[in-house]
Amino acid sequence: MKYLTLKVIIWLEIILLVGCQKENIQAPAPKDEFYSLNLPPHFPQPEIPEDNLLTKNRVELGRLLFSDPILSRDSTVSCASCHKSELAFADNRSISPGVQGRLGKRNAPSLLYRAYATSLNWDGGVPTLELQALVPIQDHAELDMDFGTLVERLKRHPRYPALFQAAYQTEPNEAGIVKALAAFQRTLIKGTSDYDRYLLGDSSALSPSAKRGKDLFFSETAECFHCHSGLFFTDETFQNNGLYAEYKDQGRFLITGRERDKGKFRVPSLRNVALTAPYMHDGSIPTLEAVIEHYMKGGAKHPAKSPLIRPFTLTPQQKEDLINFLKSLTDK
Numbered sequence: 001m002k003y004l005t006l007k008v009i010i011w012l013e014i015i016l017l018v019g020c021q022k023e024n025i026q027a028p029a030p031k032d033e034f035y036s037l038n039l040p041p042h043f044p045q046p047e048i049p050e051d052n053l054l055t056k057n058r059v060e061l062g063r064l065l066f067s068d069p070i071l072s073r074d075s076t077v078s079c080a081s082c083h084k085s086e087l088a089f090a091d092n093r094s095i096s097p098g099v100q101g102r103l104g105k106r107n108a109p110s111l112l113y114r115a116y117a118t119s120l121n122w123d124g125g126v127p128t129l130e131l132q133a134l135v136p137i138q139d140h141a142e143l144d145m146d147f148g149t150l151v152e153r154l155k156r157h158p159r160y161p162a163l164f165q166a167a168y169q170t171e172p173n174e175a176g177i178v179k180a181l182a183a184f185q186r187t188l189i190k191g192t193s194d195y196d197r198y199l200l201g202d203s204s205a206l207s208p209s210a211k212r213g214k215d216l217f218f219s220e221t222a223e224c225f226h227c228h229s230g231l232f233f234t235d236e237t238f239q240n241n242g243l244y245a246e247y248k249d250q251g252r253f254l255i256t257g258r259e260r261d262k263g264k265f266r267v268p269s270l271r272n273v274a275l276t277a278p279y280m281h282d283g284s285i286p287t288l289e290a291v292i293e294h295y296m297k298g299g300a301k302h303p304a305k306s307p308l309i310r311p312f313t314l315t316p317q318q319k320e321d322l323i324n325f326l327k328s329l330t331d332k
């Protein structure tokens, strides 16, 4: 019920935000400069919305807001409390506590490479980073804040009014807050893993074991690459990977209401996966080894389970190889 109410609020706000965009907050401020992403050569240019082009002041404002507990009702929790920079902006707790230790129901995912994502959250319920930021700020189990109070706090703050002017030529407002957070998050791109060096032609960047693991990952035995495909190891689809016979959280079904979407979740990127334990939408699998064992068993019986999830056998050496390949996806 709470979830539905939040959904309605968010859609109302989408309408509001579209209205705000007419208030001329898209033009970079006079003394601002464009922000260059410095992408590695094998990375495509992500799509940046026209009304929130990346500038230095916008990214800097977003970076400050991201780790400022001023965004939470009791000023104790920030985005960075659950998305820790040293853990690829994920969390090592299955469920991260929000204000007053309140617990939600899902595991905090990594925020790296979100500029390339075609939908956000485990159920893909939100299309853009701007709109996504509305969710944690207001969610009862996360920052539990209302925008009226937040905007007033920022207006009274000694530094934020000038920073909003410098970034969006406006006093602190809702649209500026979510745009700055989105701008900052779009810069979280690295491409500095051993596997990236390997892709760029340094064949010694992967150990012999990681190379064997790569061949397994891309083999029809393990099938991993069918879903975890491409440069970011996700085809951006929603799949049921047989985690449960009965799911407490129905994932994609909550968005579409279609029976066949029960227990489906967005295929997560595997970049930096060695840093983002525990795993899955609910943080229920503690280690990479246990994840591989889950897949080897072929998962639980579920009518919506993907036909690609079926039992297979690996020797202990092959398991280790596969883990070493996954570890090679960690950015330096």
Ligand code: HEC
Pocket (backbone or CB within 6 Å): 066, 071, 077, 078, 079, 080, 081, 082, 083, 096, 097, 098, 099, 104, 106, 107, 108, 109, 110, 111, 114, 117, 119, 120, 121, 122, 123, 129, 132, 133, 136, 137, 141, 142, 143, 181, 185
């Ligand atoms: C209490 C912990 C917590 C806080 C605080 C928090 N998040 Fe999250 N974040 C999560 C969880 C859990 C999810 C997964 C939500 C879902 O799938 O429904 C998530 C998902 C996301 C996603 C989607 C990532 C993806 O790959 O789909 C983005 C983007 C994000 N958060 C940004 C933020 C920002 C920006 C803030 C601060 C305004 C923030 N988060 C605050 C826990 C948190």
Ligand code: HEC
Pocket (backbone or CB within 6 Å): 222, 223, 224, 225, 226, 227, 228, 238, 239, 240, 241, 243, 264, 265, 266, 267, 268, 269, 270, 273, 276, 278, 279, 280, 281, 282, 288, 291, 292, 295, 306, 308, 309
């Ligand atoms: C049918 C598509 C599919 C196949 C095949 C598949 N996965 Fe997944 N994978 C998913 C989905 C969907 C999730 C998230 C499921 C959930 O949270 O309930 C996931 C989650 C994961 C996670 C957890 C990531 C995180 O951040 O929590 C890892 C690690 C992983 N898969 C590795 C693999 C490996 C290794 C293989 C091959 C042995 C593989 N996957 C095969 C779809 C697939």
